[in-house]
Amino acid sequence: MSTYVLRYFPIKARAETCRALLSYSGASYTNEAPAWPQEKSNQPFGKLPVLIETDESGATFKLSDSLAIEHYLATKYGLMVDSSPQDRACQDELRHQIKDIYEFIPQYRFGNEDTRASVKxxxxxxxxxxxxxxxxxxxxxxxxxxxxxxxxxxxxIALVASMRAVREFGASIIPGLADWLSPDNAPLINKVIEVVGADPKLVKYFNE
Ligand SMILES: N[C@@H](CCC(=O)N[C@@H](CS)C(=O)NCC(=O)O)C(=O)O
Structure with a gap:
């Protein structure tokens, strides 16, 4: 069985879905937070997250980019709906829309003070x-x-993990962000968070 190291910063942000997929799949994994920027040049693309998989034979497979890692893990652990090309495309569409919402957080946080109103x-x-x-x-x-x-x-899983990042990390950065996701405003999104979030397979992830 493969084991994994997931390299990322010790924050709830871009690697949340990768962590949740590893937890849900029962994979053996550890989180690693490299010293930054000292370790930047040692990453394949100078960015995090990076996943390092070691299989039974000791061979390693390294992958950077959060969505590529997610797609790999979801495929490997049978979590992609694979009934038709349309279903596959639809999953990417929905996932990318969730990511687009997340992307406002770094835009707001790292943008100039005078661009914040327009980002919001x-x-x-x-x-x-x-x-x-x-x-x-x-x-x-x-x-x-x-x-x-x-x-x-x-x-x-991507929704549960990403909305956790949006609520716990993004909401402290962008005023009013969490209000959009109230149960009154988004009841069915909240139902996914409730139903899937109660799955014991996510306990390791939630305890991190
Ligand atoms: N498209 C990449 C973007 C990765 C990215 O921008 N990572 C940021 C952290 S969220 C990073 O490594 N920043 C440090 C740096 O650029 O030096 C992904 O989704 O993984």
Whole structure:
């Protein structure tokens, strides 16, 4: 069985879904927080997260970029809905929309003080689209706390983990961000967080 090291900063941000997928899959993994910027030049692309997998034979596989890591883990552990090319595309679409919301956090945090109002304005517009689109998708799937069918799959886990990052990390950075995700405003999104978040397979992740 493979073991993994997930390199990232000790914050709840871009690596959350990678960590949640590892936990959900029962994989053996450790988190590693390299000294930065000293270790930057030792990463394949100068950025984190980086996943290092070691298989039974001792061979290693290194992958950088959060979505590539997620896609790899979700495929490897049978968490992609693989019934048609449309289903695969739809999962990428939904996942990328979740990531687009997350991306407002670094834009706001690291942008100049005078760009913040415009970043917040764009976030507010996008949040409205995001919530409408995802609530509608979840309703069409039966309002059962899952994006596809009645089982936990990649997008469910990505939502739970990303919204945790948005609430616990992003909300302290962008005023009003958490309000968008109230149960009244986004009931079916919250249902996924409740149903999937209660799965014991995510306990290791939640305890990190
Ligand atoms: N597309 C990449 C972006 C990675 C990225 O920007 N990582 C940031 C942390 S969230 C980083 O490594 N920053 C440190 C640096 O650029 O020196 C991904 O999704 O993994």
């Amino acid at each position: 304005e764009k976030l507010d517009v996008q949040m409205k689209y995001f919530i409408e689109y995802h609530e509608n998708h979840l309703k069409n799937n039966g309002s059962n706390g899952h994006y596809f069918g009645d089982k936990t799959t990649y997008v469910d």
